[in-house]
Amino acid sequence: MSRLALSLGCGALVIAISTVLPPATATTIRPPDVYAQGMSNPVTAEDYYQRGLSFLEKQDYNRAIADFQKAAQLEPNSVKAHLGLGLVHWLSNNYPETIKEMTKVIQMDPSVVLAYQVRGDAYLETREYQKAISDYTTALKSEQLPVTYFNRGRCYFFSQDYSRALADFDKALQLEPNAIDYYYFRGLTHYNLENYQRAIEDFTRVVTVEEYPPAYYFRSYSYFFLEDYQKSMTDINKAIALDNTDPDYYILRALNYWVVAKHENALTDARKALGMYEREGAKEKIELTKEMINSILLDMK
Template sequence: MKRGWKIILNFIVALVILFSLQEQAAFSIPNSLASQTSQLFYQGIENTKTQNYQQALANFTQVINLKSDLVSAAYSNRCLVHLQLGNNAAALSDCTAALQLNPNNLETYLNGGLAAYRLGNYQEAIEQYQAVIERNKDDYRAYYNQGLAYFALEDYPKALLNYEQALQSSDSSTIQALIYADKGLTHFFLGNTSQSLADFDAAIQLNNSNEKLYYNRACVYFHNQNYTEALNDFTKALQLNSQYAEAYLNRGLLRHGVGLEQAAIEDLNQALQQFQQQNNREGYQKTLALIENLHQIIAQSHRTVVS
């Protein structure tokens, strides 16, 4: 491959945190306050399900203020709503309050772990997931997400151990595909590119309709200078998702590297269009600069030939 631009290895890291509403059976408390509290609680659940998050926050806050037996569940559910809204600090605070009242609620630990992860508090996330593992050694969600936190801390061996545990605990092919994908990324960062490719192969065998799996495998192929397979995988990713800006960008760079200049420009123009539609200013500006640079290279090449 001739000297020129390098592929932008912006791998897609899968992140699947499964959390659920803390639905509880109706309490048998025979006074009007209890009836009002229960009604507010279940209104909050319904509003969360229908993505009416602001009203759900109001419902669960009212339940908390009424100080009934539903307070712990209300804190936990309000944590979930804050997560949906991206209010990660508020979510972590609510999960902490819920666990002080009920230290055995596994879903609350999982939600708190997600909030801590999003805040960059990876060690705290690890501790939240460990609390789940100590109470249920078969919860693949805790192993997987703890692995992601270790990955963020660049503790790749521990991340791999967690992913292996998650694979043993999950019977979902969709989830296993994501775990294999993250294993593949981890092995890549450890320099084990052959094992990385094997993991991506396993992921794609389990789920051949996920464009991000092909995209990531293409990046590994490129790193190994297997440009034909890299090109095939970028193309497959785009067949699955014709709006995949990063795949257009990297396929364009790859095509430039192997001398397919016109095809490279076409891909970069597609990437430019997709970044613009996604309001991705950084991606748009980067791609625009690459297009201008490529036109200059082509023009210079023509002048050299003529002279």
């Protein structure tokens, strides 16, 4: 959801590069495909830049990088060339280079909001959450995009600052009320704050649109903590039907069986989860599951 390709698309990025720049920096952008015709021998920085836009729109990232680099070499202070480079590196999942190029853009022109947004996204991907928060906060002073609130909220969430995360997810949903990803993360936040009924409401919004196994899993856990074991069992069965490869799902179902004294079923699921954890080499979960199995066996005596 944080990726610009999802929110804008490559074609829109071509437009964004020019529209985010101030008038003194931006130039008139001719349609990339038209401009690219006959551009086998570019000469000026502008030639390379325009052809780079064409390659960017076609998702030919290696050629786009080469052309933007040449444009930056010919015109070292070209904000748009470095912005183009940063965007292509971002779309290529090269986050260190994204940060490097967007930092250059910001140093040359601190008013380019897109540079803060994209650098923030790169910091989010590299788990440098405080740096990402700083960039998103700067971007939000100029442009109130729901995705920026959402991504800053995720940074707060991963930093376990759930109150601030909740505030940002609320704001993102005010601006974009149909974004399922936003409901999912707000549901996780309510879950971590032990607001289980609110979590259930958000996860329900998710599964109404998409049968997403983790949403069923966390809604199941929310029902479990509210001691509504029947609904919890229904949800965890659905999660397993959609994805039978996650041992955590079997642990939760084992808990549901155990709490209603269906010990044989609980043992079956716990042992299945144990085998999966052992194949994954998840040492801590292996030990916890062994303790769970021993406790179930004691209850059966």
